[in-house]
Amino acid sequence: MLVLLALQLLLLMVVGVLLLVLALLIVMLVVMLLLMVVLVLLLLLLLKAAVDGERIGVRAKATSELRESGRRFIDDAAMEDDGEEGRRGRGGGGR
Known part of the structure; x- marks a missing residue:
């Protein structure tokens, strides 16, 4: 009887230890899922x-x-203006 x-x-x-291990596994699974979501x-x-x-x-x-x-456009326009001034002369009235 004592035996x-x-x-x-x-x-x-033994059943208690197995249930404890099962609970720990479930907690670890939930933590892993939360970590994956994060x-x-x-x-x-x-x-x-x-x-x-x-x-x-x-x-x-x-x-x-x-x-x-824009810089290239301004530079090109300035070069064209210089070219026209060169043809007309810098005096402004020359024909």
Whole structure:
């Protein structure tokens, strides 16, 4: 009878330990899932920042090219004006 009681107590301890391990596994699974969700959100945030940075870079490049184009246009116009002044003479009235 005493042996049966000891076996019952041992079985109860083993079942308790198994339930504890199962609970820990479930908690670890939930924590891992939460970490994966956080990592995916961080990845999406990083991707959004990269896309926004690319847009800003493209905009800056376009602005820079437009500025350079404007400078070339002004330089060309100034060179044309110098050419006309050279033909007419700097006195302003020469025909």
